[in-house]
Amino acid sequence: QVQLVESGGGLVQAGGSLRLSCAASGRTFSGSAMGWFRQAPGKEREFVAAISWSGGRTRYGDTVKGRFTISRDNAKKTSYLQMNSLKPEDTAVYYCAATGRPITTVRHEYDYWGQGTQVTVSS
Secondary structure, three states, X not given: OOEEEEEOOEEXXXXXXXXXXXXXXXXXXXXXXXXXXXXXXXXXXXXXXXXXXOOOOEEEXXXXXXXXXXXXXXXXXXXXXXXXXXXXXXXXXXEEEEEOOOOOOOHHHOOEEOOOEEEEEEO
């Protein structure tokens, strides 16, 4: 079992930066690939980024590639999403997720989810 709690969301102006954190509890964190997804009102939950259990492999959604960076610290059981050059269209609730599978971009392949943190980017 893995429990996930996101933090770091908030209101930021376009062009600004935020860093989201996802704190995990449970003994299987270091063996889990981690992902970040987001959901804007009226839209499907969208893949943002993923990282393998070792941190050696990453994947990004096309809309955030080059602006967002995913990382993890297994000693702290925490995953991070550094978001730079934020745009109003990045506004959404951001969710972290964990899976026992290898790194994946597929939403239904994640087994555990956090409650989400709101990110709002003003123009």
